[in-house]
Amino acid sequence: MTNTLRTHGLGISFGAFRAVNDVNLTLEPGARQALIGPNGAGKTTLINLLTGVFMPTRGTIHMGDRELTSLSAHKRARMGLARTFQINTLFPSLTPLLSVVLAISEREGLGAVWWRPLTRNKALFDEAHTLLGRLKLDALADVPVAELAYGKQRLLEIALAMAARPRILLLDEPAAGVPEDESGELFEAIAELPQDISILFIEHDMKLVFRFSKRISVLVAGQILTEGTPAEIGVDPRVREVYLGHAGASHV
């Protein structure tokens, strides 16, 4: 199975409202792809469709040659699809180290007995330290989550998603709420994740989008308006028109 994630004619309606409509999206192996579009365009809904939070009204989703369309969120996660949310979902009183250890235990199906036996325990902690190091959180491994700067908390959320050993990582506004001077650092850590992981991220800050994506998909009113490299999207008059007057669009 390859890491290619592909949708065909994907759509969902809420009552008569087509929140996502006829979306053909491809996420190639190793992608660093941004999903942009105005507020309410359907970006989070599309990620919810990809991860199985919502079942589509129309269309299909494939990972390689496996069809995911009607699989549960849990099964998709088991197949290597991981995500983060727009809103912080961390346990404030846990440390980053224990949070990641628990996430790895979950992947391993160890549940509540994660702390036994000791040999296994060491492997879990070693892996957690490696993961925290990758996201430059190792120095903060034992600091309660509630005391971490918000940007560090968001990095921890990515570490937790990475603990599932994903093939595909879907990041819903990873820099939301993060002060501007920390968001570049956060995206640098994302950029340095292993290249074989395909990443799709929603981001409103066009400076970050143009700096860190290799492809951009533009969603407007539930439909893909266009898709291309940052250079192509940056000169596309339709995209400029959509963003005219929208905050943060000066880069488009």
Ligand SMILES: Nc1ncnc2c1ncn2[C@@H]1O[C@H](COP(=O)(O)OP(=O)(O)OP(=O)(O)O)[C@@H](O)[C@H]1O
């Ligand atoms: N469960 C739901 N029931 C009804 N309408 C919904 C539901 N989820 C989303 N919507 C609607 O679908 C549309 C798309 O919402 P969505 O959150 O996907 O947009 P978005 O592009 O992620 O916006 P933002 O950039 O503001 O986060 C919105 O009009 C929203 O109100």
